Amino acid sequence: MARILSLLRRLYLTVYNWAVFLGWSQVLFLAVKTLKDSGHEHVYNAVEKPLQLAQTAAVLEILHGLVGLVRSPITATLPQIGSRLYLTWVILYSVPEIQSHFLVTSLVISWSITEYPVFFLWNEGGSWFCTFMAPVAQV
Numbered sequence: 001m002a003r004i005l006s007l008l009r010r011l012y013l014t015v016y017n018w019a020v021f022l023g024w025s026q027v028l029f030l031a032v033k034t035l036k037d038s039g040h041e042h043v044y045n046a047v048e049k050p051l052q053l054a055q056t057a058a059v060l061e062i063l064h065g066l067v068g069l070v071r072s073p074i075t076a077t078l079p080q081i082g083s084r085l086y087l088t089w090v091i092l093y094s095v096p097e098i099q100s101h102f103l104v105t106s107l108v109i110s111w112s113i114t115e116y117p118v119f120f121l122w123n124e125g126g127s128w129f130c131t132f133m134a135p136v137a138q139v
Contacts, residue, residue, distance in 0.1 A: 009069055016060065020115070023054040028112035035105055044092065044099040047108055054115070055088040084111070 027050050034046035044051075058081045065072040087107070091098070098104060 013064075013069065020054065020057055023050055023057065024112050024115040026050045027054055027108065031105065031108045031112060035109075040102040040105040041100040043105040043108060048093075051108060051111075052088055052093070055084050055111075058084065 027047050030046045030050065031043050034043045038046075061070075061072065062074065062077055062081055064070045065074045065077050092104065
């Protein structure tokens with residue numbers, strides 16, 4: 001039974017990490033493309049929905065820590081995710097006047113780059129196991 005639970009945990013975290021990776025890839029692609037094609041004034045409008053989805057999905061990282069799927073300390077995860085959600089929903093979404101500011105473009109690209117790293121781990125089966133979130137690297 002423990003073996004099945006471990007397999008399910010790994011499968012879930014792999015799917016979750018791929019989904020988050022693809023979401024951040026979309027944000028990065030749209031941000032850079034829009035910056036190049038239309039300028040920084042239009043970046044937020046281009047990435048708004050995928051950015052909100054990617055940042056809100058991070059709430060699951062808190063739940064992962066709470067239920068023991070990963071060994072991430074909640075005391076570190078909660079303020080990081082809370083501050084990003086505050087910026088995403090309370091500041092960026094609620095204050096349209098700042099959405100075209102060049103620092104918003106910098107923020108979006110910075111977030112994308114920091115969420116984008118790839119970690120290759122050697123799993124117990126002897127094959128390469130890709131994951132895209134640091135907390136899973138601790139598993």
